[in-house]
Amino acid sequence: MNRLQKTLQLDKKLLSIYFTAGYPNLNDTVSIIQELEKNGVDFIEIGLPFSDPLADGPTIQASSTQALKNGMTTALLFDQLKDIRKTVQIPLIIMGYFNPILQYGVEKFCKRCQEIGIDALILPDLPLEEYKTLYKATFEKYNLSNIFLITPQTSTERIKVIDSNSSAFIYMVSSASTTGSQNGFSGKQTDYFKRIAKLKLKNPQIIGFGISNHETFQTAISNAKGAIIGSAFIKIIIKEGIAGISSFIKSIRNF
């Protein structure tokens, strides 16, 4: 069992944060991770920036563009993270688009992840079918869980296939949309959360996209194992820097 699988078994609702590596400053990666752990975040998605992030809204697009301008690369990210397990215990996931990983070499990438202590990958544009036939064995060899997305439009039949090919959690995209904050969830969205909860899947569900504050976080965790915040976190980092992390996390959990 990897760290992520263990965390998902804890008897509590989980909060995860996404941030773009290399943003706002090239060398913020490790400090952001440490600060998030210190403030009780349960696991982290480290965004590997890509020039053409198709599934992302304006906030994450802008952070990716800036991170690349700052000089972020796959090799540099691995270099920044090489000693991360000396200080950080919580599960770490790398989220990115498939092309940079394909160019780095999938096997080499997975191997490096294991050496560093990465627990899972989220690659939104690596389709299930290609994963199964070409890459699943490699992911498993390096003890990496692959996380798949589902949306309100994903058929029950496909959700079951995704569930059977998952080994950590299912990333439940809150609505048909690119990433970005919205102000609240509609009745239609909560119906969808409940519909999925009723399927009693093997893997827990974590809700992401559009979670921005205490209220949306509460709605998400009352229908799923946890929630992921991305764009709203990036906005705080722009405004307040690393110093703003602590109060932001407190405001989400409302301690």
Place this chain on the structure above:
Amino acid sequence: MNYNVDEKGYYGEFGGAYIPEMLYPNVEELRQQYLQITAEESFQKEFRQLLKDYVGRPTPLYFAKRLSEKYNTKIYLKREDLCHTGAHKVNNTIGQILLAKRLGKTRIIAETGAGQHGVATATVCALMGLECIVYMGEIDIKRQAPNVARMKMLGAKVIPAISGSKTLKDATNEAIRDWINNPIDTHYIIGSVVGPHPYPDMVARFQSVISEEVKKQLLEKENRENPDYVVACVGGGSNAAGIYYHYLNNPKVGIIAVEAAGKGIDSGESAATSKLGRMGIIHGSKTLLMQTPDGQITEPYSISAGLDYPGVGPMHAHLYTSGRGEFISITDDDAMKAGMELSQLEGIIPAIESSHALAIFKERRFKKEDIIVLNLSGRGDKDLNTYINYFKL
């Protein structure tokens, strides 16, 4: 070897559907239905009728006598420039709009580079009374102003793409994001043989009317169906796919693809994907694309907005790596000169995209008895400003 798509959506090792899950239901719906719907008799009847009465097909196969004399070979031009809206792009938009209607879609989105595909999409949306939104790079909006005005007259909404290089690649990103955000009522009319399977194959099939006609026309004129070569410019590769289609698996017919070298292959300002690209993933397709060693997609350059794309369709990536296709890159300067030459030798002002194809006669010798069919993909009206500035007219 087979150069068509296989049942998994690949051309050799290129193609596939590398899309986020949000797009899966729409792309899967298309994949399951496109062959069946487009094969229906009622579909074919409506498609053929519109191509004839509305687009003006068949387009002429014109023997370019003076051009042939100059280069001492036999050159035929397939006159896609005479299609309604001024380029081959409309063959595809007619097909896709009929498909979209049968899928019950009410809202149409498209990307455009030169504006030709945007105009062709806006045109068929007006024809069918459907809402139309076109994404266009901010830079292209400036260099293709007449086409922006045409789209607006046709009732389309043109949304500038302001991310990245602000050209075709970014307009395509924005269109894909729109589709993610509007998964129920919207159909995305992609303008070339790019994107996730089944788009490359679907668009190629709609454009295949070009070589279907060439076969008949050449039989009438030369008493043979097969030319020695078919030639086309390649941006994404749809006009090329159209003129190659019925010759793909016939090794007697040479396939020549012409890419934009921009200011020169090694100038850092180029769009010659076969020379500068490596296998990677762009817009949902595994294909050759221009990228950094780290896998970031780079910004291409060409004087021609329609060729200013960092990838090529997977069919063409396969034609290139398998050796079936001969790829030639043409600089801005050589293309512009070839455009002027055709205007003065034949009285036809070509689109700058097509001018790239025309420039090969200075690059490559043909035998006197060779029969070459070159796809004149569009007319030069939209490019007048570029021609004016370049030649100080």
